Amino acid sequence: MLQFLQLLKVALGGRRGTAGYVIVLAIVSVVVYDNVVNAPKAQMVQARLRQEFESIRPLPSAVPGERSGSYKPRMAWVGRRYTTAAPYSQIRAYYDAELTTHGWNFHRERRTRDWFRDFGGVKAEYCKGPYTASLDYAGDRADYVWVFSLDLTWGHDALIDEWRGRACK
Secondary structure, three states: OHHHHHHHHHHOOHHHHHHHHHHHHHHHHHHHHHHHHHHHHHHHHHHHHHHHHHHOOOOOOOEEEEEEEEEEOOEEEEEEEEEOOOOHHHHHHHHHHHHHHOOOEEEEEEEEEEOOEEEEEEEEEEEEOOEEEEEEEOOOOOOOOOOEEEEEEEOOOOOEOOOOOOEOO
16 A cells, blocks of 8 residues: 555655645545445445335236346445336336335426437336336337336435426425
């Protein structure tokens, strides 16, 4: 470690680079501290999200696909993609009912695009305390291997409607 610090001091300009050395050391310290303190909480939250996700029954006609999840300090996420022949209206109606039985509240629905292309995608967002559920429909014109996904997240973004100022509760 001492050799690294000496090498860093030389790279930053010797004695005159001491301020740069302090800044770099401070940034590294903050990143390490953030990981040590907040990553374990995010890992526990991800386990809770996974448990919550498993309690939500998928659309009966849906075929499960790729399963995903991740966590890092102050953020966690779990989700799964599905295929089905059901239209969006049926998918949305099913998850409105299913998520409500698990204590989730509908927040908003918005159109989505994939790299500025409109495939008819729609995202419905729900909340439950500090958690967010996103039902993402790829669109009628999308040529993907999945039709919709359901993701549960924590810490990714607050569900506040920018135009109406309505926060999800």
